Amino acid sequence: MSSLAFLGAFEIGLVFGLVAFGVYISFRILDFPDLTVDGSFPLGAAVTASLIVADVHPLTATLAAMLSGGLAGVITAWLNVRLKILHLLASILTMIALYSINLRIMGRPNVALLGERTLLTPLETLGLPYYVSTPIAFAVIVTITMLLLIAFFNSETGLAMRATGANPRMARSQGVSTSTMIVLGMAISNALVALAGSMFAQSQGSADVTMGVGTIIVGLASVIGGESILPGRSMTLAFIACLLGSIVYRFAVALALNADFLGLHAQDLNLITAVLVTIAICLPRTRASFKVRVRRN
Amino acid sequence: MIAIKELNLTYDRGTPLETIALRGIDLDISEGEFVSLIGSNGAGKTTLLNILAGEIKPDSGTVKFDGMNVTYQPTERRTNLIARVFQDPMTGTCEKLTVEENLALASARGRRRQLRPALSKQQRMRFQEALTRLGIGLENRLQDSMGLLSGGQRQAVSLFMVTLQPMKILLLDEHTASLDPKTATLILHITNDIVKENHLTTLMVTHSMRQALDVGSRTVMLHEGQIAFDVSGKERQGLKIQDLLALFEKARGVELADDDLLLS
Numbered sequence: 001m002s003s004l005a006f007l008g009a010f011e012i013g014l015v016f017g018l019v020a021f022g023v024y025i026s027f028r029i030l031d032f033p034d035l036t037v038d039g040s041f042p043l044g045a046a047v048t049a050s051l052i053v054a055d056v057h058p059l060t061a062t063l064a065a066m067l068s069g070g071l072a073g074v075i076t077a078w079l080n081v082r083l084k085i086l087h088l089l090a091s092i093l094t095m096i097a098l099y100s101i102n103l104r105i106m107g108r109p110n111v112a113l114l115g116e117r118t119l120l121t122p123l124e125t126l127g128l129p130y131y132v133s134t135p136i137a138f139a140v141i142v143t144i145t146m147l148l149l150i151a152f153f154n155s156e157t158g159l160a161m162r163a164t165g166a167n168p169r170m171a172r173s174q175g176v177s178t179s180t181m182i183v184l185g186m187a188i189s190n191a192l193v194a195l196a197g198s199m200f201a202q203s204q205g206s207a208d209v210t211m212g213v214g215t216i217i218v219g220l221a222s223v224i225g226g227e228s229i230l231p232g233r234s235m236t237l238a239f240i241a242c243l244l245g246s247i248v249y250r251f252a253v254a255l256a257l258n259a260d261f262l263g264l265h266a267q268d269l270n271l272i273t274a275v276l277v278t279i280a281i282c283l284p285r286t287r288a289s290f291k292v293r294v295r296r297n
Numbered sequence: 298m299i300a301i302k303e304l305n306l307t308y309d310r311g312t313p314l315e316t317i318a319l320r321g322i323d324l325d326i327s328e329g330e331f332v333s334l335i336g337s338n339g340a341g342k343t344t345l346l347n348i349l350a351g352e353i354k355p356d357s358g359t360v361k362f363d364g365m366n367v368t369y370q371p372t373e374r375r376t377n378l379i380a381r382v383f384q385d386p387m388t389g390t391c392e393k394l395t396v397e398e399n400l401a402l403a404s405a406r407g408r409r410r411q412l413r414p415a416l417s418k419q420q421r422m423r424f425q426e427a428l429t430r431l432g433i434g435l436e437n438r439l440q441d442s443m444g445l446l447s448g449g450q451r452q453a454v455s456l457f458m459v460t461l462q463p464m465k466i467l468l469l470d471e472h473t474a475s476l477d478p479k480t481a482t483l484i485l486h487i488t489n490d491i492v493k494e495n496h497l498t499t500l501m502v503t504h505s506m507r508q509a510l511d512v513g514s515r516t517v518m519l520h521e522g523q524i525a526f527d528v529s530g531k532e533r534q535g536l537k538i539q540d541l542l543a544l545f546e547k548a549r550g551v552e553l554a555d556d557d558l559l560l561s
Binding site for chain 2: 151152154155156157158159160162163166167169170171172173174175176177178233
């Protein structure tokens with residue numbers, strides 16, 4: 001693999017680390033299988049790109065993206081908590097609605113950011129090539145986000161949110177409003193995913209309405225892969241594992257695409273993803289049954 | 298302290314599965330009283346407890362705590378007044394969290410949760426000291442995941458969690474039923490200490506007539522959603538299981554046919 005491909009994989013791994021954080025919060029902490037992310041990722045990109053093209057400051061555009069993602073999460077949670085729609089279905093409804101909303105926001109299927117001022121523009125003065133400066137900047141953003149999340153989930157409110165997902169009845173009997181916690185958690189989760197979409201659009205130079213397809217699977221692959229690389233119960237380990245899982249996943253994909261003898265091309269990406277997720281889910285189980293077999297013999 | 302008036306509840310109304318759980322229950326419990334609530338399956342004990350906790354809303358009737366109407370108040374809003382220990386230790390604690398995280402969660406019961414760290418050094422010391430007093434070796438297991446403890450240990454932690462924040466009413470939902478006899482005795486012992494120390498008004502649901510007479514200061518029996526009898530004070534002293542059966546037959550005019558209640 002060339003160093004360019006290496007840095008590219010690292011950069012995208014960092015961006016999707018944020019998606020992994022979001023998916024970890026919904027799937028693992030809240031026990032809320034959330035497909036909204038397939039819509040909130042392009043939503044973040046669409047909001048950022050449209051605002052930047054309209055000459056809004058890129059920082060404001062990025063924050064607006066997070067806010068809109070958070071709102072999408074609130075809507076999914078509200079459908080579930082107030083209207084009592086099954087969580088999976090609630091998230092699919094929001095995801096489908098977001099497809100139209102994203103088209104409305106952009107006014108067309110894609111918006112290019114070529115030559116526009118983005119969050120990454122100030123980095124050009126550093127004298128580093130963009131493929132070095134971008135991953136560094138993203139590493140800083142993702143690390144700060146991760147530290148904030150770890151602190152939050154060790155706080156009183158964060159602990160209440162973890163209990164909500166793990167044992168809602170107990171949480172309520174300890175005075176936790178589980179509906180509020182679900183709404184708040186889903187807002188944080190989707191705000192993170194929208195931030196990832198926003199950063200992705202700014203580094204890739206465009207937003208596209210179809211860019212969200214499979215976001216949930218990539219997020220899950222990172223979470224599950226991370227857990228098998230770095231198992232552990234503490235929040236610190238869990239979030240580091242998500243980030244690690246996301247980066248390792250990108251390298252696995254890059255290696256698969258770069259290995260000429262496999263004959264794979266870029267269009268095979270989703271197939272590779274599906275295979276990797278299947279392996280990541282089954283690996284711990286086969287490992288366990290292998291151990292049992294060894295012990296028996 | 299607790300005033301229950303004309304409480305009615307029917308499950309699955311209008312369907313073939315319609316069951317009447319409560320038929321006009323009236324019950325007043327004064328401050329500091331320890332009531333043991335007994336009855337066979339389907340008598341309405343757990344339904345009554347769930348209404349007090351806020352998990353279920355009645356069809357009609359009112360529940361007042363200290364004169365305040367709480368009938369339709371959601372569970373989490375009334376936790377400043379009321380705490381609960383469940384029958385299943387798995388329900389009362391969170392197995393994914395560590396012991397100290399469970400305790401931290403309980404020490405914020407009934408007040409607003411902040412963004413400050415849930416566990417501080419002083420808090421850990423406080424937990425450790427108090428757990429040492431329980432004398433079952435839990436003080437060294439603060440960082441262990443709750444799921445690693447035995448049922449009895451988890452129930453002891455659930456009880457201890459109750460004491461971490463001030464409250465007035467304690468609900469015990471057959472909280473010794475899933476434990477072995479020796480552990481059950483220990484847990485009852487801890488329960489008595491906690492109730493006395495904190496001057497709690499307590500309502501304990503039990504399946505055993507023996508336990509209903511041994512523990513508490515008043516015994517109420519429910520039958521088919523109504524109060525069959527209610528004994529306390531002198532009238533209750535020295536009562537035996539046979540006397541309870543006689544009371545039941547006198548009140549209801551039928552013989553009690555539930556081996557569970559008699560044998561346990």
